[in-house]
Amino acid sequence: MTKTSKELQALLAKMTINEKVGQLVQVTPSFFEEVEGTGIVTGLMGDYQIRGEDIYEVGSVLGSYDKAEIASIQQAYLKKNRLGIPLLFMADVIHGMKTIFPIPLALAASFNPEVAEAMASWSAIECQEAGIHLTFSPMVDLTKDPRWGRVMEGNGEDSYLDAQMARAFVRGYQGEKGELATNYAKIGSCVKHFIGYGLVEAGREYNHVSVSKLDLYQNHLPAFQAAIDEGTTLVMTAFNTIDGLPAVGNKPLIDALLRQEMGFKGPVIADWGAINQLMTHGVAEDQAAAAKLAITSGCDIDMMTNSYYDNLATLVDSQQVAIEAIDQAVLRVLQLKADLGLFEDPYRGSQTAQGQTLGTTIQTAARQIGHEAMVLLKNEQQVLPLKPTQRLALIGPKATSQDVLGAWCGYGEQKDAISFAEALTAQYEEVTVVPVNAVHELTEIELIQAKQAARDCDVVILALGEEGEETGEAASKTDICLPAAQRKLIQEIQAVNPTIVTVLFNGRPLDLTDVAERSTAILEAWFLGTQAGNSIVDILSGTVNPSGKLPMTFPMTVGQVPIYYNHMNTGNPLTPERQQEKYSSKYLDAPNTPRYPFGYGLSYSEFILTSEITITKEEPVRVDITCQLKNNGAYAGAEVIQVYLRDRVGQVTRPVKELKRFEKVFLEAGEQTTVQFELTAEDFTYYNASLEKVRDTGWYDLFIGTDSSAEKIMDFYL
Numbered sequence: 257m258t259k260t261s262k263e264l265q266a267l268l269a270k271m272t273i274n275e276k277v278g279q280l281v282q283v284t285p286s287f288f289e290e291v292e293g294t295g296i297v298t299g300l301m302g303d304y305q306i307r308g309e310d311i312y313e314v315g316s317v318l319g320s321y322d323k324a325e326i327a328s329i330q331q332a333y334l335k336k337n338r339l340g341i342p343l344l345f346m347a348d349v350i351h352g353m354k355t356i357f358p359i360p361l362a363l364a365a366s367f368n369p370e371v372a373e374a375m376a377s378w379s380a381i382e383c384q385e386a387g388i389h390l391t392f393s394p395m396v397d398l399t400k401d402p403r404w405g406r407v408m409e410g411n412g413e414d415s416y417l418d419a420q421m422a423r424a425f426v427r428g429y430q431g432e433k434g435e436l437a438t439n440y441a442k443i444g445s446c447v448k449h450f451i452g453y454g455l456v457e458a459g460r461e462y463n464h465v466s467v468s469k470l471d472l473y474q475n476h477l478p479a480f481q482a483a484i485d486e487g488t489t490l491v492m493t494a495f496n497t498i499d500g501l502p503a504v505g506n507k508p509l510i511d512a513l514l515r516q517e518m519g520f521k522g523p524v525i526a527d528w529g530a531i532n533q534l535m536t537h538g539v540a541e542d543q544a545a546a547a548k549l550a551i552t553s554g555c556d557i558d559m560m561t562n563s564y565y566d567n568l569a570t571l572v573d574s575q576q577v578a579i580e581a582i583d584q585a586v587l588r589v590l591q592l593k594a595d596l597g598l599f600e601d602p603y604r605g606s607q608t609a610q611g612q613t614l615g616t617t618i619q620t621a622a623r624q625i626g627h628e629a630m631v632l633l634k635n636e637q638q639v640l641p642l643k644p645t646q647r648l649a650l651i652g653p654k655a656t657s658q659d660v661l662g663a664w665c666g667y668g669e670q671k672d673a674i675s676f677a678e679a680l681t682a683q684y685e686e687v688t689v690v691p692v693n694a695v696h697e698l699t700e701i702e703l704i705q706a707k708q709a710a711r712d713c714d715v716v717i718l719a720l721g722e723e724g725e726e727t728g729e730a731a732s733k734t735d736i737c738l739p740a741a742q743r744k745l746i747q748e749i750q751a752v753n754p755t756i757v758t759v760l761f762n763g764r765p766l767d768l769t770d771v772a773e774r775s776t777a778i779l780e781a782w783f784l785g786t787q788a789g790n791s792i793v794d795i796l797s798g799t800v801n802p803s804g805k806l807p808m809t810f811p812m813t814v815g816q817v818p819i820y821y822n823h824m825n826t827g828n829p830l831t832p833e834r835q836q837e838k839y840s841s842k843y844l845d846a847p848n849t850p851r852y853p854f855g856y857g858l859s860y861s862e863f864i865l866t867s868e869i870t871i872t873k874e875e876p877v878r879v880d881i882t883c884q885l886k887n888n889g890a891y892a893g894a895e896v897i898q899v900y901l902r903d904r905v906g907q908v909t910r911p912v913k914e915l916k917r918f919e920k921v922f923l924e925a926g927e928q929t930t931v932q933f934e935l936t937a938e939d940f941t942y943y944n945a946s947l948e949k950v951r952d953t954g955w956y957d958l959f960i961g962t963d964s965s966a967e968k969i970m971d972f973y974l
């Protein structure tokens with residue numbers, strides 16, 4: 257039986273002010289003399305000291321993934337903590353703990369929330385075996401800017417897809433509400449970064465954010481609300497400011513919006529060093545002022561600064577901070593520990609749980625999840641799937657590389673990853689492999705070998721892309737093209753053998769100039785994790801039919817960014833009739849259209865989609881959509897039916913189309929099925945300029961198809 261709130265109140269009453277403040281402090285494992293290492297450091301360590309035995313009063317540790325290390329810290333801590341309050345271990349398990357799954361952006365490309373839920377569930381099992389209690393995931397920062405390195409960590413540009421994936425992540429990590437306390441194969445989750453981090457100006461990491469409340473409410477809140485409704489246990493604040501106040505010191509954001517309006521009851525944690533950054537941002541004179549602003553704004557846990565540790569007790573003594581603020585924060589932390597069952601078992605079963613981490617069951621799951629994450633962008637001459645007897649040349653910097661895990665890969669190790677070459681040579685007889693040593697270089701010898709191999713084969717497979725560390729946090733780029741060395745390679749190869757299948761390993765939408773035109777086929781393989789090579793070859797060989805769809809627009813050029821499907825019409829749209837009109841919203845040197853739009857992805861099969869619509873006009877209004885989907889091809893496969901809506905006239909401008917429903921449907925060759933969608937009044941609501949939820953009576957356009965360029969199938973008055 258977990259501790260009741262009454263028992264937690266009684267525990268609080270016994271705590272000294274220092275013990276209370278300690279529960280609000282989070283540090284890396286390096287602060288404990290019991291361990292050698294520092295865990296995985298994901299921020300500036302700074303000159304931060306916890307004095308002597310005070311370390312056995314801190315509330316939580318982040319960044320420890322090692323079973324023995326976690327157990328030894330907990331064991332020492334429990335011996336020293338006066339009231340026997342257990343230590344809480346948190347970590348960045350973003351797309352896998354030891355077995356690494358596809359990056360979250362690739363999981364979103366599956367357009368299948370069940371895939372995200374499965375990934376989270378398997379990750380939780382590996383976390384339990386290590387002794388990790390809670391993960392700093394899901395990251396749901398909506399973003400339309402591929403220059404920002406952290407796009408790999410989110411769910412892309414659309415708030416509906418973001419919300420569906422957020423819900424699935426939380427469900428996978430935590431199970432049903434209340435399950436955490438007894439099912440130790442589930443872990444706590446932390447939805448982040450509240451809020452607007454994906455809007456950093458110019459895609460530059462940690463840069464300023466300027467966003468309207470209307471945009472926040474309409475587009476950025478839904479995923480956080482979905483995670484909160486699903487029971488997420490923690491919310492992490494973003495580094496950026498909202499309306500001039502850094503999120504961690506923003507009372508209107510944390511208290512009024514997150515807690516009162518959105519109903520979040522759990523603890524709020526600062527991002528790494530964010531409380532100290534209140535001084536750097538220029539809204540706190542010194543650390544005491546920073547601590548005061550953060551705690552009174554509603555931030556409960558101080559991640560890796562000594563602001564709370566060095567100042568809160570004094571602030572309470574001098575009555576600058578009410579003890580009630582401290583007590584409420586401590587109670588939320590104690591409640592989280594109780595909800596995790598930590599008072600009953602501080603090890604949450606990790607001492608006996610073993611044998612699944614990196615095991616074949618989880619590897620099989622990772623391989624299958626990888627199948628659904630890949631997006632077939634081009635396939636001319638039906639060059640894919642490959643034929644078993646074809647002579648292949650696998651060339652490029654990602655051919656033999658095990659740098660396929662992507663950023664935020666937890667405790668995963670590249671040595672465990674299946675490379676592209678390892679998988680391809682295991683399935684095909686005649687493969688010549690020509691590795692290129694570096695992502696940004698091509699030596700003369702490598703080029704000569706590559707051209708020779710290209711000359712002597714039927715199909716060239718180019719393995720191109722980014723280094724894993726060129727994505728993730730602190731990895732913004734101004735140039736999202738593939739490196740010049742890779743563009744030179746494809747140009748030279750094309751001159752020798754024009755049958756080129758390009759496989760991309762990247763963590764962001766790319767500008768594929770020079771690559772797309774020169775490729776016969778393009779497979780977007782992202783960073784797929786430990787089973788990358790096997791998942792990719794399963795698709796190239798036709799064992800599995802690709803079914804992914806782009807969760808983010810791929811621009812023609814970075815100059816178009818931000819470019820996204822659900823844009824506003826503007827007062828001077830570039831319509832087909834106005835192509836020559838000087839005074840219309842366009843560029844002199846580039847089109848408005850992307851290279852590949854949101855929701856786009858090909859299959860080896862051809863799917864035929866038809867739909868019938870029934871409109872119910874009297875209240876409660878609803879739109880019933882019945883789709884017939886037929887797999888007209890020779891391969892079993894899945895298609896993603898997407899339903900988009902446009903509200904022609906609103907109280908504020910409304911996007912030219914918005915995703916309202918999607919469903920991924922698997923069909924055998926020749927099979928057909930019926931898929932039903934229902935739109936209710938809620939689907940027609942939006943926020944007006946006063947941030948009220950409203951719904952218009954008026955004309956609507958309905959689009960149904962298999963990507964965001966879906967044609968309008970009807971309009972109706974509702």
Ligand code: GLC
Nearest residue numbers: 298299348392448527528729
């Ligand atoms: C980092 C990231 C955050 C992560 C935290 C702990 O700076 O912004 O997403 O969870 O620190 O590693």
